[in-house]
Amino acid sequence: MLQRTDFYPSRLDSPADRLRRTAPTVHAQGPKRWQGPLDEQSLARFERDGFLWFDGFFSRDRVTPFLDELQELAKDTALANSEQVIKDPQSGDLRSVFAMHELSERFDQLTRDPRILGMVQQLLGGDVYIHQSRINSKTGFAGSGFEWHSDFETWHAEDGMPEMRAVSASLMLTDNSPFNGPLMLIPGSHDYFVPCVGRTPADNWKQSLKDQSIGVPDRSHIAALAERGGIEAPTGPAGSLLLFECNTLHASNSNMSPWPRANLFFVYNSVENQLVEPFSGSAARPEFLGARKNVKPLTMQERHVEADETQHVYSN
Amino acid sequence: MLQRTDFYPSRLDSPADRLRRTAPTVHAQGPKRWQGPLDEQSLARFERDGFLWFDGFFSRDRVTPFLDELQELAKDTALANSEQVIKDPQSGDLRSVFAMHELSERFDQLTRDPRILGMVQQLLGGDVYIHQSRINSKTGFAGSGFEWHSDFETWHAEDGMPEMRAVSASLMLTDNSPFNGPLMLIPGSHDYFVPCVGRTPADNWKQSLKDQSIGVPDRSHIAALAERGGIEAPTGPAGSLLLFECNTLHASNSNMSPWPRANLFFVYNSVENQLVEPFSGSAARPEFLGARKNVKPLTMQERHVEADETQHVYSN
Numbered sequence: 001m002l003q004r005t006d007f008y009p010s011r012l013d014s015p016a017d018r019l020r021r022t023a024p025t026v027h028a029q030g031p032k033r034w035q036g037p038l039d040e041q042s043l044a045r046f047e048r049d050g051f052l053w054f055d056g057f058f059s060r061d062r063v064t065p066f067l068d069e070l071q072e073l074a075k076d077t078a079l080a081n082s083e084q085v086i087k088d089p090q091s092g093d094l095r096s097v098f099a100m101h102e103l104s105e106r107f108d109q110l111t112r113d114p115r116i117l118g119m120v121q122q123l124l125g126g127d128v129y130i131h132q133s134r135i136n137s138k139t140g141f142a143g144s145g146f147e148w149h150s151d152f153e154t155w156h157a158e159d160g161m162p163e164m165r166a167v168s169a170s171l172m173l174t175d176n177s178p179f180n181g182p183l184m185l186i187p188g189s190h191d192y193f194v195p196c197v198g199r200t201p202a203d204n205w206k207q208s209l210k211d212q213s214i215g216v217p218d219r220s221h222i223a224a225l226a227e228r229g230g231i232e233a234p235t236g237p238a239g240s241l242l243l244f245e246c247n248t249l250h251a252s253n254s255n256m257s258p259w260p261r262a263n264l265f266f267v268y269n270s271v272e273n274q275l276v277e278p279f280s281g282s283a284a285r286p287e288f289l290g291a292r293k294n295v296k297p298l299t300m301q302e303r304h305v306e307a308d309e310t311q312h313v314y315s316n
Numbered sequence: 317m318l319q320r321t322d323f324y325p326s327r328l329d330s331p332a333d334r335l336r337r338t339a340p341t342v343h344a345q346g347p348k349r350w351q352g353p354l355d356e357q358s359l360a361r362f363e364r365d366g367f368l369w370f371d372g373f374f375s376r377d378r379v380t381p382f383l384d385e386l387q388e389l390a391k392d393t394a395l396a397n398s399e400q401v402i403k404d405p406q407s408g409d410l411r412s413v414f415a416m417h418e419l420s421e422r423f424d425q426l427t428r429d430p431r432i433l434g435m436v437q438q439l440l441g442g443d444v445y446i447h448q449s450r451i452n453s454k455t456g457f458a459g460s461g462f463e464w465h466s467d468f469e470t471w472h473a474e475d476g477m478p479e480m481r482a483v484s485a486s487l488m489l490t491d492n493s494p495f496n497g498p499l500m501l502i503p504g505s506h507d508y509f510v511p512c513v514g515r516t517p518a519d520n521w522k523q524s525l526k527d528q529s530i531g532v533p534d535r536s537h538i539a540a541l542a543e544r545g546g547i548e549a550p551t552g553p554a555g556s557l558l559l560f561e562c563n564t565l566h567a568s569n570s571n572m573s574p575w576p577r578a579n580l581f582f583v584y585n586s587v588e589n590q591l592v593e594p595f596s597g598s599a600a601r602p603e604f605l606g607a608r609k610n611v612k613p614l615t616m617q618e619r620h621v622e623a624d625e626t627q628h629v630y631s632n
Contacts, residue, residue, distance in 0.1 A: 141535050145572065178494050179547045184572065219457050223574035231495045231573060253569050256461065256500065257547060258539035 004279075008156050010195045011214065011280045018192040018221055023164040025050070025190060025245055027125030027270065036122025037115060046123065050190030050248035053234040057115075057241035058171070064238075067173045067262060069104055070135055073097065084288045089210045090254075091142035096209060099288040100264065101133045110171075111266050114300040119243060120167050120268045127297035131155070131166055131269035132289055135173070137262040138181045143255035145181055147212050148222050150189075151267070152246040153196060154215045157280040158204065159290035164190070165273040166246040173262040176235045181255035183242065183263070186222070188229035189249035194221045200280040205289060217249070225249060271297050320595075324472050326511045327530065327596045334508040334537055339480040341366070341506065341561055343441030343586065352438025353431060362439065366506030366564035369550040373431075373557035374487070380554075383489045383578060385420055386451055389413065400604045405526045406570075407458035412525060415604040416580065417449045426487075427582050430616045435559060436483050436584045443613035447471070447482055447585035448605055451489070453578040454497045459571035461497060463528050464538050466505075467583070468562040469512060470531045473596035474520065475606035480506075481589040482562035489578040492551045497571035499558065499579070502538070504545035505565035510537045516596040521605060533565070541565060587613050 009016070025047045026033060033043065038052075046052050074094050079085060086096040100107040111117070111130055120128055137143065151168065155161040176182040194217040201207075204214055234242060244250065246267070255261055275292050278284055287293060325332070341363045342349065349359065354368075362368050390410050395401060402412040416423040427433070427446055436444055453459070467484065471477035492498040510533040517523075520530055550558060560566065562583070571577055591608050594600055603609060 140539065145570075148572070177547075178549060179500060184495060219574070223456065226574050231493075233494060251572055253572050254461075256464070256567055256569050258535065258542050 006279050008153070008193050008279070010153055010157050011200045012195050012197055013199070015197055015218055016195040018194045021164065021191045021193065021247070026123055027165055028122050029125060032125065037118045038122055046243070046245070049187040051185055051187070051242060051244035053236075054241040055236040056239050058239035060238050062239060063171065063173050065106060066110070066264065067238075069106055070097070070137070070173070070262060073103060079103070083286065086209045088139070088142065088144055090144050091139060093139045093142060094137050095144070096134050096136050098132065098134045100135055101130055101266070102288075102294070107133065107264070109301060112298050112301045116169050116241070116266075117298055117300050120169060123167050123243070124165055124268065124270045127271045128268040129271060129291065129295045129297055130266060131161070131291055132265075132267040134265050135262055136265065137260065138255040139260050140180075140255060140258040143181055143261065144211070145253045146251055147216050148249055148251040149212060149216055150194065150247045150249055153194070153217075154208070155246065155290065157200060157215060158278050158282060158285055160276040160278040160284065161269065161273065161290070162276060163273050164245070164247045166267055166269040168244050168246065169266045169268065170242040170244070171264040172236065172238050172240045173264055174238050174260055176240065176261060176263070177257065177259065178233065178235055179257035180259045180261040181252045182233045182235050182261070184231050184233040184251050184253070185244060186225050186229050186249040187232055189225045190245040190247040192225065193247065194218070194249075200282045202282060204282065205285050222249065271295065322595050324469070324509050324511075324595070326469055326473050327516045328511055328513055329515070331513055331534055332511040334510045337480065337507045337509065337563070342439055343481055344438050345441060348441065349438075353434045354438055362559070362561070365503040367501050367503070367558060367560035369552075370557040371552040372555050374555035376554050378555060379487065379489050381422060382426070382580065383554075385422055386413070386453070386489070386578065389419060395419070399602065402525045404455070404458065404460055406460050407455060409455045409458060410453050411460070412450050412452050414448065414450045416451055417446055417582070418604075418610075423449065423580070425617060428614050428617045432485050432557070432582075433614055433616050436485060439483050439559070440481055440584065440586045443587040444584040445587060445607065445611045445613055446582060447477070447607055448581075448583040450581050451578055452581065454571040454576065456496075456571060456574040456576050459497055459577065460527070461569045462567055463532050464565055464567040465528060465532055466510065466563045466565055469510070469533075470524070471562065471606060473516060473531065474594050474598060474601055476592040476594040476600065477585065477589065477606070478592060479589050480561070480563045482583055482585040484560050484562065485582045485584065486558040486560070487580040488552065488554050488556045489580055490554050490576055492556065492577060492579070493573065493575065494549065494551055495573035496575045496577040497568045498549045498551050498577070499566055499568050500547050500549040501560060502541050502545050502565040503548055505541045506561040506563040508541065509563065510534070510565075516598045518598060520598065521601050538565065587611065
């Protein structure tokens with residue numbers, strides 16, 4: 001077997017220093033940097049913080065049908081018992097549904113929304129495809145949190161994603177308040193790769209998607225990065241959008257409020273950054289966690305869709 | 317045995333409606349209402365919300381010695397192994413230390429701070445004593461939360477506190493941020509008594525102080541009260557003060573930040589509201605959870621103490 005150089009060594013036997021990022025954060029080079037929806041203020045902020053928040057990006061009416069469809073899907077017992085649906089370890093309620101864009105025409109169309117796709121193509125410097133899509137749901141009183149982690153660390157180690165050239169677009173399907181377990185991020189943490197300690201067990205994802213223990217950075221690294229950049233938890237109405245870089249450290253607390261929280265995630269990866277063999281040495285994860293077949297570049301919908309047009313588009 | 321009428325029945329076999337509060341929230345009657353540090357704006361707010369927040373009530377320098385002393389006390393292994401120190405169920409770290417005012421002259425003096433005691437006497441309408449004092453500490457990354465509950469429900473059922481005539485003064489010994497598990501309250505929830513389901517086991521406190529399951533209101537009540545009043549989590553620098561009515565529903569989430577959180581609580585009870593036999597029928601809890609002997613009315617320190625005087629006062 002050909003020996004590969006791994007620029008992001010992780011799942012180690014002993015702790016290691018964090019590595020300064022070498023990959024760009026905005027991948028569009030030269031004049032192409034400004035050929036897209038984001039201006040220099042937004043681009044510079046994304047480079048500094050590793051994320052961008054858009055309060056009320058879509059109207060509430062525009063996102064309601066997505067939440068309705070999720071609730072319909074939750075009634076499908078065959079789906080609910082499939083591996084692409086993850087149950088909450090505490091409550092048994094639905095925690096994550098993967099590959100939403102393959103289950104639903106409505107979600108699939110949203111991946112090609114011109115405003116979102118335009119920004120993502122600008123940040124990643126060209127054509128992109130969906131590496132993974134999911135909904136993370138937390139029911140009132142019961143939804144468990146997610147430990148601090150970098151998505152890229154997992155995608156590199158367990159999926160063989162070569163470089164930091166992916167972006168998550170997270171659309172709030174419900175209001176996100178300080179009390180229903182909003183996503184917390186450490187601004188600037190995307191600038192460091194934090195190697196994690198612990199070998200990757202076979203089929204680690206079956207456990208890690210419920211409660212992650214492998215691929216979790218040592219607390220000393222999180223503390224140092226949080227001292228440097230602080231912690232932010234953007235909150236806002238349903239329809240708000242978060243774009244975050246694949247290596248930005250994030251977490252979320254449990255939902256102690258009565259109010260459910262459901263966020264949709266589309267992970268866009270550059271077509272020049274397609275998956276290879278996992279760097280942890282384990283077997284590739286299922287297609288719904290990391291696409292290897294369905295990697296055709298996305299093309300924009302012809303026009304921007306707003307609330308009152310949704311029904312029309314869906315019936316096409 | 318004499319049958320008593322219990323106006324706050326709880327620990328029931330089946331769910332029951334919540335009861336509208338009949339006790340006053342501000343107990344000073346007539347012109348005495350305004351004889352104290354709080355003006356009508358603050359009094360009306362306390363009556364409406366069930367709590368008052370004072371951002372930076374003391375300077376940071378004034379509270380540092382209390383935190384230092386807590387850390388000294390934590391080294392005392394005899395104390396750490398005593399029943400009045402509660403360990404975190406997840407991390408094993410120190411979670412609560414009870415009867416701080418009996419362990420420490422510094423804490424004892426603080427219970428008689430003229431500004432705090434003046435407000436409490438005004439709210440409770442006369443002389444008061446310390447029913448309970450404690451520090452709740454959450455270490456970084458590891459400190460567990462507290463379920464939604466009313467303190468009065470427990471103090472009535474397990475300690476025999478007759479009426480809603482007690483106030484907690486909570487002093488922040490560290491900064492409280494949205495990320496280190498701040499206290500959350502439901503404004504207006506003090507206006508209802510929520511009967512809880514479930515018989516009280518013997519020595520329930522040994523479990524409930526780690527992770528409460530008895531004396532926790534049904535989620536339907538919490539949801540209804542949170543829909544009505546919302547949720548608030550006051551945050552601010554070390555030295556900030558929260559006064560909250562004994563029946564206000566509150567909770568806190570786990571601490572996912574690197575930053576520790578330690579809050580000091582003094583529970584003041586009216587001398588006219590002293591403990592009787594517990595209404596749950598169980599045995600009285602230890603003195604450090606609900607005072608029965610040490611109930612002498614508190615008298616004010618002669619003068620208000622600020623930062624640079626602390627050392628002087630302590631050495632007296």
